Amino acid sequence: MFSVGVSDHVMIAHSFADPTFGPAQKLHGATYGIEIEVRAPALNVHHVVMDIGAMRSILRGICETLDYTNLDEHPAFPGRTSTTERVAEHIANELAEAFAGLAADAKATAGASLRVLLRESPVAFASFERKL
Amino acid sequence: MFSVGVSDHVMIAHSFADPTFGPAQKLHGATYGIEIEVRAPALNVHHVVMDIGAMRSILRGICETLDYTNLDEHPAFPGRTSTTERVAEHIANELAEAFAGLAADAKATAGASLRVLLRESPVAFASFERKL
Amino acid sequence: MFSVGVSDHVMIAHSFADPTFGPAQKLHGATYGIEIEVRAPALNVHHVVMDIGAMRSILRGICETLDYTNLDEHPAFPGRTSTTERVAEHIANELAEAFAGLAADAKATAGASLRVLLRESPVAFASFERKL
């Protein structure tokens, strides 16, 4: 099994409606360090998992839809539910859709999967993993 | 698959009885950077893997039973066998027991697993993984 | 010259009034990784720069006044001017005031200085340094 990974980050504001989140019900924010990894059982014709340049620019494009925004107003997180887990899932689903549109020789081989890990602080992270 | 992770650390003394450990048979110590991760196939009712506040305070409580101690005297490591692998296994088992006692809506969903990774130096780590 | 340093972090929301900040004029947020360092020409009677336990708890107390807040509403940053540099300066001034109230044997020796460094993303930081 091979993998390739790249990193980026976004800075967002948000708050939570659910009282379980205590002080995080107040409007605050986070820098999410984003680490994505694509795993595949074999390399493609270019001896890589997938085109790392495409991977980075697609990730950057998705980051730009989130960076410097208030997630409380984002349709992907209705009812102020933008937990780190849900943000990771959202980014993974956006990435998977964009990767599907790549040229055959830029893609990962059949059987690939994707993991998106978000570091919200030096001591906490969450991730979401799905098939491609 | 989702995951959530938090970090902490402890400072311990220990030595090894087994001659295979060479100079580490002498009394020495370590700072263990501790990274724990809970993986679950779905999020709970609060849109998270599990209650991260409970996760951090339970981990802290277990760290306090180890911090500033000599593991040679700890009943979990009879015969001076506190390898990093065994310390990771011990912490994982203590965490699993404590997580089991959490309220239903603070827990991870069925099918969750736990990984405990201990960094003993900038160039070495060990981990233990089990079901919850 | 000796120094001692400790770390913590806060999660805040803010925005900027000044058009020079471009997209950061919109409400967004940040996780600030906070690293503080006290430098002193000599050690105190306990063979340390200053009481590291006091240093950590005072830093934590100041963090709690900022964590999970919107800095746009904070009196220290009138006119939405909470640049990373200004937040570092604010934390340094709060720390200096609190350190001044410590018992003589918990303090740093005469001639000490303080640096507060805030990491706002994996690729950017700002700091402020002053005398104690």
Next chain:
Amino acid sequence: MFSVGVSDHVMIAHSFADPTFGPAQKLHGATYGIEIEVRAPALNVHHVVMDIGAMRSILRGICETLDYTNLDEHPAFPGRTSTTERVAEHIANELAEAFAGLAADAKATAGASLRVLLRESPVAFASFERKL
């Protein structure tokens, strides 16, 4: 499941023949931070996954065959195909062969696997994983 991991690094030059690599077709270089991890379902007789000293010295020996070289001239990467993925695979295969020659009580138990992860920059890595 247990694991143990160690780190090292090498500095190499290389270039790519395949036009898909754009500017990386020119001769350039990389520092590869190398992180290897052995996973095993049980610990061996010494309460460890495998002999970490042997693991580090075997990794160092393999690093010495790559360090300060031009991978364009290395037989493992014919036609200038030394992608990070291929370098990870090469190191993993060399490690697996060397680990197989270790004494029974220095080895990992049956069912072990090996992962080699190479960090080529602060924002990119690739890995290869195989059975031992």
Next chain:
Amino acid sequence: MFSVGVSDHVMIAHSFADPTFGPAQKLHGATYGIEIEVRAPALNVHHVVMDIGAMRSILRGICETLDYTNLDEHPAFPGRTSTTERVAEHIANELAEAFAGLAADAKATAGASLRVLLRESPVAFASFERKL
């Protein structure tokens, strides 16, 4: 004293003519993690040390003149003398020249200095510091 810092990286090939460098006389390469910091006694009119966006794009432009090149052919390092110290000095001098051309309200205040630190491996770095 205030400071602001940003990071980037480049991947280069090079070799050394001087026999003191032993195996590094052979053609090899490095990923240089680049951390630059501007220190200034006061903030400018925008409550920052200098325009961090300009700082990042100027650094990126200088990186692009080095990335994916063989420093043995670069005029700044005659006689194959591209030690990490000399590369840091070169980047600092290029940065200082570019910063001097910025608009008054994008610059650091009088009395500012610049430090360029290059990490060549997980265990080694070099830096150069000069006035602006």
Next chain:
Amino acid sequence: MFSVGVSDHVMIAHSFADPTFGPAQKLHGATYGIEIEVRAPALNVHHVVMDIGAMRSILRGICETLDYTNLDEHPAFPGRTSTTERVAEHIANELAEAFAGLAADAKATAGASLRVLLRESPVAFASFERKL
């Protein structure tokens, strides 16, 4: 001003006699991540601050006198006073003495200084700086 830095680490046991240290009066231990930096106003004849190979091997030799030991028994820390600050000072003084014995073309130029920084946990460090 130029600098060069290298890293290493040691694992030690110790305890403190002074009641100010609370739970750290009990025997415990630490992994000290050690980062040393030599600063000099000019480069030597080899276009470097000093011989980095000598720097690393001298640091390793000093580490070997501390690694896997109980600092309570070390003559440099009488009365169980091995605070991180004192360990940094001890290592710096040992380094300075060894560097003084190097060949002229392996040394740093006149006016050089040395800093030794010890990371004792992910959230705490201490350092000592002196002239060479």
